[in-house]
Amino acid sequence: MHDDTTASPREPSLQHHFDDLGQQHEAATLGMWVFLATEVMFFGGLFAAYMLYRVWYPGTFGAASRTLDITLGAVNTMVLITSSLTMALAVHAAATDERRKLMAFLAATMVLGAVFLGIKGIEYHHKFVEHHIPGFGFQFEGPAPERANLFFSLYFAMTGLHALHMIIGLGIMTVMLIMAWRGRFSARWHTPIEISGLYWHFVDIVWIFLFPLLYLVDRHR
Amino acid sequence: MEHVIVPRSTYYTIFAVLVVMTGVTTGVAFFDLGLANPVIALSIAVFKASLVVLFFMHLKYRSHLTWVVAGAAVFWLGILLVLILSDYTTRGWAWF
DSSP, rough: OSSSSTTTTOOTOOOOOOOHHHHHHHHHHHHHHHHHHHHHHHHHHHHHHHHHHHHHHHHHHHHHTTSSHHHHHHHHHHHHHHHHHHHHHHHHHHHHOHHHHHHHHHHHHHHHHHHHHHHHHHHHHHHHHOOOOTTHHHHOSSSSSHHHHHHHHHHHHHHHHHHHHHHHHHHHHHHHHHHHHOOOOEEEEEEHHHHHHHHHHHHHHHHHHHHIIITTTTTOO | OOOOOOHHHHHHHHHOOOOOOOHHHHTTTOOOOHHHHHHHHHHHHHHHHHHHHISSSSSGSSOOHHHHHHHHHHHHHHHHHHHHHHHHHHTOOOOO
C-alpha cells in the first residue's frame, strides 16, 4: 500500500494513521455503516414487539391504528423524503465544492426536519386530547382497551425514538452548517457531510417502515 | 473508489419514484385486499428503503465490505423477526 504517498505534500485533513484520503474515507464510511447496523438492531427490537402483538391482537391493533391521522402521516412521509433529497444534494454540493449550495441544502434539510417534528407534535397533541397516551388517564372506546394501551405504548415508543433521532440529526446538521460556514470542507475532504447524510437517510428509512406499519395496514376496514 | 459523484438527475429520479410510491401505498391502503394489504404495504416500504440505501446512501457505489455490513444488518434483523414469529405463532400447535 505504501508506494508513492511520500512524494506529494501531506493533506491537512489526512490523519497520520491512514495511507491516503481514499483509505481514510473508506474507513470513516464503513464505520458509519457499522454504527447504522447497530441502529437497525436498536429499532429492530421495537419492530419485533410491534409485529408480535399485531399478530396476536389484530382487531384492537387495527382499531387503534385507525385513530391515527393518515393525512398527517402521509404528509410527514413526503416531508422526510424531501429532506432526504436535500441531504443528498448537500452531499453533492460538498463533493463539487459549492459552499453556498451546501449551506442552503443543509439549512433546507434542517427546516424540513423541524417541519416533520412540528407535524409529529400536532399528532401527539391530538392523542393527548383523545386520552390515547398510556399512563395519562388513558381511555379507549372499544372492547379491549388494555390491548389498545399496548398499541399506543408501542406507537409512542417507536415514533418517540424516531423523533429523538430526528432531534439528534438536527444537532448534527447544525454542527455541519457551522463547519461549512467556516469553510472546513472541500471536494477532496467532506467526510463529515457524507456520514451525517448516511445517518439522516437511515432515520428516513425508519420512518418509511413506521408509516405503513402504524398508519396503513388496517386502514380499509 | 474514493469519491463517486452521482449526477443530480439520479437524485431527482429517485425522489420522484419515492413520492409516487408513497402515494400508491397510501391509496392502496383504502381498498380491502385481505392478506395482500400488509404484503403490498411492506413490499413498497422495502422497495423505497432499497432505493434510499442504494442511491441516496451510495451503497451501489461502495466496496463489497460495505455491502457485507449492510447485508449483515438485514440478515440479523431477519433472524430476530423470523425466530420470534416462528416461536410465538406455533405455541398453540399440539403435535406431541
